[in-house]
């Protein structure tokens with residue numbers, strides 16, 4: 001495993017995070033085994049959200065962690081708030097942020113969160129309320145650090161004007177097959193392809209400029225959770241390229257697909273969503289493959305993109 005220090009955020013964090021969105025499918029015993037496997041692989045960072053399994057992911061993790069002998073202080077535990085599917089709204093009000101954190105801590109059976117992310121934009125958010133909520137949470141020792149997920153540049157700028165704590169993370173979708181976060185730059189000003197459409201206003205470079213670490217979610221999925229591209233017959237060329245580079249580096253195709261994300265100089269983290277210990281080992285082997293500049297492009301093109 002390799003580690004980075006997140007500027008204005010937690011230090012010595014693993015490049016691979018275990019995402020717990022799919023944890024409700026496991027028994028408590030299997031969840032405990034997956035958490036232990038993650039730690040054996042060198043992972044020290046765990047991602048949650050209140051909405052995963054409508055609270056069940058946090059609950060399962062909390063129960064499972066008690067079954068292990070792991071020490072709380074050795075783990076970085078993050079959750080997200082604000083996405084209220086059950087109510088049909090996104091809610092960044094002070095009341096909701098505070099309630100949400102209390103509920104997450106209860107389900108996770110923890111006294112504090114290392115990191116809290118605002119999940120998806122609330123269209124009628126009040127940044128002063130967010131600032132008050134963050135101050136209260138910090139003062140009460142319930143949350144150490146703060147960030148966002150799927151939040152665009154202008155909203156980040158507004159938040160930064162009011163919130164006094166640094167926003168150190170933006171969690172965004174990125175995989176070789178779902179690379180809309182980076183595509184537009186290559187096709188800028190090109191009328192011949194929709195790839196030139198700027199979907200997020202240069203968010204990747206804004207995050208780099210502001211030292212906001214990007215956490216790449218769904219690193220093996222195409223579309224939006226449509227399936228895993230590794231071994232998918234929808235991506236024959238990509239699988240061939242993954243396989244060839246896997247042979248070169250002595251690792252699996254999955255490892256190469258994750259190495260492609262880690263090779264980006266923005267020093268992102270990749271959030272592994274697998275609940276299978278053998279698959280998790282494959283994700284973690286990615287840190288053994290330092291892809292060359294040329295290999296990064298080889299994989300990008302093999303996923304179906306072309307040079308302008």
Ligand SMILES: NC(=O)c1ccc[n+]([C@@H]2O[C@H](COP(=O)([O-])OP(=O)(O)OC[C@H]3O[C@@H](n4cnc5c(N)ncnc54)[C@H](OP(=O)(O)O)[C@@H]3O)[C@@H](O)[C@H]2O)c1
Pocket residue numbers: 018019020021022047048149150171172216217218219220221225228230231254271272273274275276279
């Ligand atoms: N911020 C956001 O809006 C947002 C949105 C979505 C997700 N997330 C975070 O990102 C994490 C990861 O998301 P994700 O689960 O979609 O990521 P992922 O790692 O891209 O996908 C995991 C899925 O791929 C399957 N898989 C893995 N290796 C495979 C292989 N070799 N062959 C076939 N299937 C394979 C896994 O099945 P097995 O379990 O059987 O391996 C699992 O169903 C989540 O847990 C969550 O923490 C954040």
